[in-house]
Amino acid sequence: QVQLVQSGAEVKKPGASVKVSCKASGYTFTAFYIHWVLQAPGQGLEWMGRINPNSGSRNYAQRFQGRVTMTRDTSISTAYLELSGLRSDDTVVYYCARGAGTTGSDLDYWGQGTLITVSS
Amino acid sequence: DIQMTQSPSSLSAFVRDKIIITCRASQSISRSLNWFQQKPGKVPKLLIYAASSLQSGVPARFSGSGSGTDFTLIISSLQPEDFATYYCQQSYNIPFTFGPGTTVDIK
Numbered sequence: 568q569v570q571l572v573q574s575g576a577e578v579k580k581p582g583a584s585v586k587v588s589c590k591a592s593g594y595t596f597t598a599f600y601i602h603w604v605l606q607a608p609g610q611g612l613e614w615m616g617r618i619n620p621n622s623g624s625r626n627y628a629q630r631f632q633g634r635v636t637m638t639r640d641t642s643i644s645t646a647y648l649e650l651s652g653l654r655s656d657d658t659v660v661y662y663c664a665r666g667a668g669t670t671g672s673d674l675d676y677w678g679q680g681t682l683i684t685v686s687s
Numbered sequence: 688d689i690q691m692t693q694s695p696s697s698l699s700a701f702v703r704d705k706i707i708i709t710c711r712a713s714q715s716i717s718r719s720l721n722w723f724q725q726k727p728g729k730v731p732k733l734l735i736y737a738a739s740s741l742q743s744g745v746p747a748r749f750s751g752s753g754s755g756t757d758f759t760l761i762i763s764s765l766q767p768e769d770f771a772t773y774y775c776q777q778s779y780n781i782p783f784t785f786g787p788g789t790t791v792d793i794k
Contacts, residue, residue, distance in 0.1 A: 672778035
């Protein structure tokens with residue numbers, strides 16, 4: 568069965584970087600986009616960007632440009648989200664999701680979420 | 688960026704009620720519209736993709752319609768497990784923006 572398993576919660580200091588992993592199983596990793604979505608406590612969903620695991624090409628939302636890097640390691644079917652220059656408002660849950668459908672943008676399977684807490 | 692709005696922001700309903708949630712895009716997005724359900728503390732779940740296609744395993748009481756800028760999600764007979772927050776998301780242009788959500792709770 569399709570599964571996306573994310574790395575565990577972390578606490579980071581302001582200004583630090585964090586790297587969240589998303590390990591895929593149960594399907595061909597290179598055949599589907601991986602999207603990253605964030606959710607602040609008690610708030611709605613925000614799309615951050617996506618990576619094509621086959622080609623490595625990426626698209627980022629403008630507001631994260633320069634601070635976010637999405638990568639993948641096809642040998643272990645894992646996608647990564649790295650966010651630098653952490654601020655207190657980066658205290659959110661980060662989700663990875665598989666992008667299905669003809670455009671690779673129907674988010675049909677989601678990881679369990681990774682809470683990143685930014686605190687001094 | 689394409690802005691998504693939803694109405695209402697919240698609603699209270701009885702079990703077996705029919706509810707309608709509306710989603711509007713700031714520009715035409717053809718039929719590139721997904722609906723998600725999220726329960727407290729849980730992961731979002733895809734209900735509807737491409738405006739009206741029911742995701743596998745989703746009960747038939749959920750339906751979606753619309754194209755262009757105006758879309759609706761209908762739950763034909765609300766069940767206890769349907770009390771949740773519902774989000775629309777456009778997948779027409781990057782960034783794939785979400786609506787602010789509609790919370791459905793028990794009356």
